[in-house]
Amino acid sequence: MRILFTAVPAFGHVLPLLPLAKAARSAGHEVALQTHPSMGEAAPSIPLLPAGPSVAETLADVAQRTSSDPMQDMLRFAVEFFVETRLTSGAQAALATAREFRPDLAVAEMSDYLGQFVAAALGVPWVAHGATLPLIEPLAAQFDLRAIAKFGEHGVTPSAALAYVDPWPDSLIRAGDRYPAPRVPIRPEPHEGEGPAWTRAPFPGREDRPTVLLTLGTVVDDPEVLRRAVAATCALDVNVLVAPHTTEDLANPAQVQVAGFVAMRDLLRSSDLVVSAAGAGTVLSTLAAGLPMVLLPLGLDKPVNAERAAAAGAAYVVTDPAGISDAVAKVLNDGAFRAAAQRMADEIRAIDSPAAVLTKLIAGLR
Known part of the structure; x- marks a missing residue:
């Protein structure tokens, strides 16, 4: 056929x-x-x-x-x-x-x-x-x-x-x-790409910290929002993986890695929590991986996507990049978010x- x-x-x-x-x-x-x-x-x-x-x-x-x-x-x-x-x-x-x-x-x-x-x-x-x-x-x-x-x-x-x-x-x-x-x-399956799998580089001396994946989608209409989101995440003692954005001034080798455009499956395998703009593909891929989220909805369908993930208990929603820091801390410290995400992953596997x-x-x- x-x-x-x-x-x-x-x-x-x-x-x-x-x-x-x-x-x-x-x-x-x-x-x-x-x-x-x-x-x-x-x-x-x-x-x-x-x-x-x-x-x-x-x-x-x-x-x-x-x-x-x-x-x-x-x-x-x-x-x-x-x-x-x-x-x-x-x-x-x-x-x-x-x-x-x-x-x-x-x-x-x-x-x-x-x-x-x-x-x-x-x-x-x-x-x-x-x-x-x-x-x-x-x-x-x-x-x-x-x-x-x-x-x-x-x-x-x-x-x-x-x-x-x-x-x-x-x-x-x-x-x-x-x-x-x-x-x-x-x-739903996270994008796996073609060719060899991508592997995150080490965070020297920081491998015991959680890794937060920060992705605002493949199109960032407001670079200032991205800059503020990175700054808010970096205010915590976490490792930060930024993708797919490649803005060089985001790179701080001690705490931040800029991954560029990498298959979502590989990014999720390297992460403990995802901060995103609540695009449907990112939300579904993250749930399939059983990871909790902090969501900053940025227009179109994203507020609805965020509401559904939050209603499942797997996400915390913020309306301003300044709120990301407290939200990430809350989600990392409250096991209920991860448990809800893992329940969603079980449902998706079926x-x-x-x-x-x-x-x-x-x-x-x-």
Whole structure:
């Protein structure tokens, strides 16, 4: 079977697809990833079909059309970003590369309307793959209405997904969460990368201290927030591992290591606690590893992600970088946070693996 995976070109959108894509490849299926070439480093062994604008190009187009800065209020401009610009700029190229690949099944990351467009245009069954929690109802309706209009410009009618592959564990789902297709849970797996595993360098004379992983995501809109977060964490007698950011002035060899872009699985193996901006991928990966968190939600879906992790007892939420120091101390000293995180890890381990989910999806096509 030929399976096309598609995603918005950002690590938080691409990485959640990779466990299922790799499971498909291991099972003997031919797979390809359709996205912007800037994502080639995410999975260099999977053929990349270039399609759609980069994130920078998309932001620039939205800013030009709306005379606004979409990064200041992404929720307000989400439809313009994910539907209008990406379909206007990328529909024809995406269709051309997909037609050449001739997929039997498409797996589209939940917000990638290029993937949905390609599936509908080619008459190929498709599956939605969650990254974050499902869109709230009013926003989902706006996305769908705009998609109908944009698809219609090419004489294409949107088609319904066969399933919605969801990496969120059952205990973090709420009654108000609405899925656009039958939900199929999948075990979230931290990104493991390709090639040799990364190993943290020693902290000379400090190996008995806890190691705190500080990551504010792959895009930091406010370097000052990052600087303050590092300073607040360093106020404690802990080792600090900063990733993926590579700002040189953060490096203090005695207490701080700057890891750069490293597979999350390797980072988590070297850490005792994670401080993050509450991106969905980081939250789920950290829970899968059974580690407690301090969360500083920075826009978009992140406050909701933080609320779910905190409700499970596995995270402490702060609203300002200045609060990180006290929060880290509290979480390190209160074993209840780690115990809750380990309960979440047990729940996640019981969810179907990507290989098992792949078998279910293929069976659903027959």
